[in-house]
Every structure is written in structure tokens, then in C-alpha cells.
Amino acid sequence: MAQQLPPLTWLRSFEASARHLSFTNAAAELNLTQAAISKQVKLLEYYLREPLFFRKPRSLVLTRVGEAYLPKVRDAFERLGAGTEEVFGHRRSEVLTVRAAVGFSVNWIAPRLYRFLGAYPKTPVRLVSSVWGDSFDTDRFDMDIQYGSGKWSGFLSDRLTHETVTPVCSPALLKGAAPLARPDDLAQHRLLHVIGYEEGWADWLKAAGAKGVNAGQGLQFDTSILAFEVARSGAGVALGRSSMTAPELMAGTLVAPFDLALPVKEAFYLLRPAEGRAHPDAAVFRDWLLAEAASDPVNRRNLSA
Numbered sequence: 524m525a526q527q528l529p530p531l532t533w534l535r536s537f538e539a540s541a542r543h544l545s546f547t548n549a550a551a552e553l554n555l556t557q558a559a560i561s562k563q564v565k566l567l568e569y570y571l572r573e574p575l576f577f578r579k580p581r582s583l584v585l586t587r588v589g590e591a592y593l594p595k596v597r598d599a600f601e602r603l604g605a606g607t608e609e610v611f612g613h614r615r616s617e618v619l620t621v622r623a624a625v626g627f628s629v630n631w632i633a634p635r636l637y638r639f640l641g642a643y644p645k646t647p648v649r650l651v652s653s654v655w656g657d658s659f660d661t662d663r664f665d666m667d668i669q670y671g672s673g674k675w676s677g678f679l680s681d682r683l684t685h686e687t688v689t690p691v692c693s694p695a696l697l698k699g700a701a702p703l704a705r706p707d708d709l710a711q712h713r714l715l716h717v718i719g720y721e722e723g724w725a726d727w728l729k730a731a732g733a734k735g736v737n738a739g740q741g742l743q744f745d746t747s748i749l750a751f752e753v754a755r756s757g758a759g760v761a762l763g764r765s766s767m768t769a770p771e772l773m774a775g776t777l778v779a780p781f782d783l784a785l786p787v788k789e790a791f792y793l794l795r796p797a798e799g800r801a802h803p804d805a806a807v808f809r810d811w812l813l814a815e816a817a818s819d820p821v822n823r824r825n826l827s828a
Contacts, residue, residue: 533567534596536560537575541593544583618647619804623668625652626717626747627791630767631684632668639811646804654745659794665802666809667794670720680792681809683816684766685825687784688727691768691777693757703760703780706733713759714741715750722787724762730785751777766791769821786825 539549550557568575575589659667673680701711725738744750747767754761755776771777
């Protein structure tokens with residue numbers, strides 16, 4: 524059975540009084556009356572059945588028990604404070620908190636973030652990754668980046684990407700036992716699917732005129748990062764969205780075996796509440812994201828196609 528602890532308010536009054544060796548100064552620090560501090564310390568002493576202070580006319584002196592107990596109490600408060608900071612960090616009102624799908628965070632935001640940090644070094648931002656695109660929790664996040672049609676009730680949205688989809692795979696599959704020369708050759712390979720997208724393999728295969736390819740076969744993943752990792756290993760072919768495959772294609776870790784890049788209606792959008800007070804740094808980060816999106820060569824190419 525866990526040992527019962529005295530109330531934290533009593534312990535806080537004891538710690539402050541021991542630090543100042545004064546009930547009056549402890550009361551000023553804790554915004555209480557001197558009488559309240561004195562009473563809480565007395566209750567603690569009664570609870571512990573040991574005196575913690577010698578009361579002098581104008582000061583306090585710790586007893587031996589008080590001297591032994593003080594570092595334990597102080598350490599406990601320090602650990603509690605450090606643990607609270609570690610788990611919860613700065614409060615939402617202090618730091619702009621932006622949530623985004625993990626694939627978009629890694630493949631689109633991360634390679635560009637150094638420019639925001641260089642332009643606004645004193646503007647703290649907390650980036651939180653999501654997998655399933657849960658509903659926008661306005662109590663936890665100031666802005667959210669989601670994939671969809673651009674219409675979310677109660678929220679304003681700014682389009683960040685203009686997407687096309689095309690198969691991507693390891694360069695090794697171009698020369699393997701079943702080389703990818705035509706869309707029909709996908710029948711000999713495992714298709715890799717990312718859950719949550721409305722437009723997928725069936726749309727691309729139809730546009731490519733592929734015959735005999737089962738659009739539903741293969742493996743499913745909850746993030747594009749996992750699908751791309753499996754594709755890099757040569758274990759299948761992923762259907763990549765242009766905003767997220769660009770770094771992989773430029774690095775050569777993935778290749779696009781076919782020329783067809785099919786435009787899709789869905790895109791990544793920046794969401795913010797339509798009502799209520801915005802975070803002071805929200806406009807700065809929004810303007811930066813929109814400027815990055817406007818200068819993105821992939822977006823420009825897809826818009827002009």
C-alpha cells in the first residue's frame with residue numbers, strides 16, 4: 524500500500540519558510556497571510572508528530588528533524604517541476620503549436636524549416652506529428668495541416684500543395700526479374716497502399732490503361748514514410764504524392780518508372796479556427812508556409828501542367 528503523504532500546500536509552506544527562515548517572507552512569496560503559513564506548518568508538524576522549527580521572537584531555526592526533512596521536500600518539488608516541464612513543455616499560449624501528418628512533416632516541412640528558423644530565430648514553434656488525421660483539437664493545437672478537399676466546418680484553410688500521384692520504387696526494380704517497363708508490369712509486383720487517401724491506385728491504373736492489375740492487392744500502411752521505406756527496399760511499388768516524393772526522387776533513392784503523373788483533387792491544407800483569438804505567432808508561420816508553397820517548384824510544375 525502506498526504511504527499517505529501530507530498535503531502539498533503544507534509542504535510548500537514548510538519549504539518556503541525553511542528557505543527564508545521566516546513565516547512572513549514565506550507568506551509574501553506564496554501570496555498568503557503569515558497566519559495561514561504558520562497554521563499550515565503547525566498542521567504539518569502535527570501530522571508528522573515532530574517539530575520542524577524552533578520559534579524565536581524574530582526568526583525561525585530548523586530543528587534537526589527539519590534540517591533532515593528539508594532537502595527531501597525540496598528535491599521532491601524540483602523533480603515534480605522537471606517532470607511537468609518534460610511531459611507538458613511550455614503552455615500552448617506561449618509556444619505556437621502546429622500539427623501535421625508525419626509524412627508531410629518529414630518530407631516537406633523539415634527540409635524547409637531551417638529557413639524559418641533563420642528568418643525568425645526568436646519565434647518558438649512546436650511541431651507535433653499525427654498519423655490518422657484526427658479532428659482539429661483547438662485546445663491542443665493552434666494550427667493543423669491535413670490532407671483533404673479543403674473544406675472543414677468551422678475552420679479556415681489555405682492550400683499548400685497541388686498534387687499528382689505516380690508509382691515510385693527502388694531503382695533495382697527497373698532491371699530485376701520482372702522489370703517495370705509498362706504499367707501492365709505492375710501485375711508482377713506488390714502494390715503499397717497508404718490508408719486515408721481517397722484517390723489511389725485504382726485511379727492511377729485506370730488513367731494509365733493498365734490491364735490485369737489488381738488495384739487492391741499488396742500491403743497497407745498508415746503513413747507514407749513506411750510505404751516509401753518498403754519501396755526503397757525493393758519489396759513493392761508505392762503510389763507517391765508529388766509533395767512527398769520529391770526529395771526521394773531527387774536523391775535517387777526512389778525512381779518513377781512511368782511518365783504518367785496523375786493530378787488529384789486532394790491536397791495538404793493549413794487549417795486554423797475561424798473564430799477565437801489567434802496565437803500571436805500564427806500569422807508569421809502561416810505567411811512563411813504560404814510563401815514556401817508558392818515557391819515550391821513541384822507546385823509550380825503541377826499548376827502549369
